[in-house]
Amino acid sequence: MTTAITLDHLIQTRLAEIAEDAWRDHRVMPVRSGDGRVLQLGTGAVWEQWYCQADHDGYGPCNEPLLTSEQASTLTGMFNDDEPIPTPKIPSVEIELLDPSRGCFMPDCLYHWSDVVAEYRKAQG
Known part of the structure; x- marks a missing residue:
């Protein structure tokens, strides 16, 4: 009997592993699809x-x-290759996330909302 593994199954399995690692290593949890809050800052908004x-x-x-x-970067209006929050008060969390534009998993940082708000206010003067 042959077992077929689909790309969708592999992606879902990897996402589950990333979530488990994020919880174990950093006490970070993913938000279930549709359960997140809309986070608005200035004229920008993103989904939690x-x-x-x-x-x-x-x-x-x-x-x-x-x-x-x-x-x-979207909320602070600062798009560059460097970190959007250069000196976070709470250390950022580095995890691997699915990058749909590249079609693969890439390392990324997660920043606390309070640090994003502080950076936005600093940029506003």
């Missing part, structure tokens, strides 16, 4: 895809949305 459950300060889970580099 990840959130933080780490206890950074000893007062319980963070619960902040986490934004990818592309999302952070």
Whole structure:
């Protein structure tokens, strides 16, 4: 008997592994499709895809949305090859994400919402 493995199955399996690793290593959780919040800053808006459950300060889970580099760049209006948040107050989380424009998994950083807001305000003057 031959078992056929589809590309969709491989992608779903890899996404599940990434989510498990993100939880184990960083206490980061993916948001279920359709369950995320719309995060708006200035005239830009993005859909929440990840959130933080780490206890950074000893007062319980963070619960902040986490934004990818592309999302952070979209909201801050700063598109460059460097990190969109050069000095985050809370360290960014590096994980592997599916990059649909390239059709593969690539390393990316997740930034806390508070750091994106702070960078936006700094850029606004």
